[in-house]
Amino acid sequence: MNATVYPLLLLWSLLCGLLFPLYFGLARLLTRWDAGRIMRLYIWLYGRGWLGLTAPFVPFRRENFDRDPLPTPCILVVNHYSFFDTYFMGGLPVFDVAFAVRSWPFRMFWYAYFMRLAGYLDVEGDEWEDCLASCRKTIAAGGSILFFPEGHRSRDGRLQRFYSGAFRVSIELGVPLVPLCLTGTDRLLPPGRAWLRPARVRLRTLSAYAPSDYPGALGYVRYRREVRDAMTRELATMRAGRK
Numbered sequence: 001m002n003a004t005v006y007p008l009l010l011l012w013s014l015l016c017g018l019l020f021p022l023y024f025g026l027a028r029l030l031t032r033w034d035a036g037r038i039m040r041l042y043i044w045l046y047g048r049g050w051l052g053l054t055a056p057f058v059p060f061r062r063e064n065f066d067r068d069p070l071p072t073p074c075i076l077v078v079n080h081y082s083f084f085d086t087y088f089m090g091g092l093p094v095f096d097v098a099f100a101v102r103s104w105p106f107r108m109f110w111y112a113y114f115m116r117l118a119g120y121l122d123v124e125g126d127e128w129e130d131c132l133a134s135c136r137k138t139i140a141a142g143g144s145i146l147f148f149p150e151g152h153r154s155r156d157g158r159l160q161r162f163y164s165g166a167f168r169v170s171i172e173l174g175v176p177l178v179p180l181c182l183t184g185t186d187r188l189l190p191p192g193r194a195w196l197r198p199a200r201v202r203l204r205t206l207s208a209y210a211p212s213d214y215p216g217a218l219g220y221v222r223y224r225r226e227v228r229d230a231m232t233r234e235l236a237t238m239r240a241g242r243k
Contacts, residue, residue, distance in 0.1 A: 039118035047090020063204040082185035
């Protein structure tokens with residue numbers, strides 16, 4: 001698996017990098033989209049390609065999206081097991097999603113340009129007001145924002161404490177929040193390991209939460225707790241193999 005997937009991923013990344021100027025120029029010519037939306041589509045297509053390349057070893061299943069379609073725009077929150085979690089967001093049924101991430105990817109020149117162009121948030125390096133303004137711009141254009149509310153990858157498979165950013169953004173901008181539960185990537189590539197293992201990956205959506213249900217200056221605290229509790233229960237169900 002590693003002898004196949006890593007070289008293919010490298011080739012796919014190089015190909016996407018080489019084709020990007022052509023893609024971007026054509027997209028600017030043929031659409032009226034802003035640069036952020038064009039870039040977010042390209043990143044989503046890149047993730048879709050990665051899903052296809054790894055499919056023989058990593059079957060992927062998307063669950064409950066027909067029952068609970070994503071409202072757009074929205075705030076998405078997903079648990080965090082692996083470096084490759086972001087690739088599986090290519091399995092989302094929508095492409096116009098900006099990610100809120102930590103500072104270290106912005107220090108990699110091969111990522112930073114594309115991330116800034118896509119309107120990604122540096123939740124460690126940017127000031128809160130700057131992050132909120134960026135979210136407001138993306139959401140006003142019809143895009144959504146995805147957070148990993150734990151901030152770090154879990155090393156024991158359990159949800160860690162949640163940071164408040166996603167919940168405050170949802171309340172301050174008045175957009176619904178949708179929890180996503182991801183399983184299998186902890187087997188595929190957990191923290192501290194460099195080689196991949198075959199895994200079955202599932203991405204399940206929960207029903208959307210309305211920010212208006214959490215009024216008051218500290219409403220985001222109850223919001224954060226209730227979403228974390230719901231995700232904890234759902235992840236336990238998924239790991240137990242129940243629907």
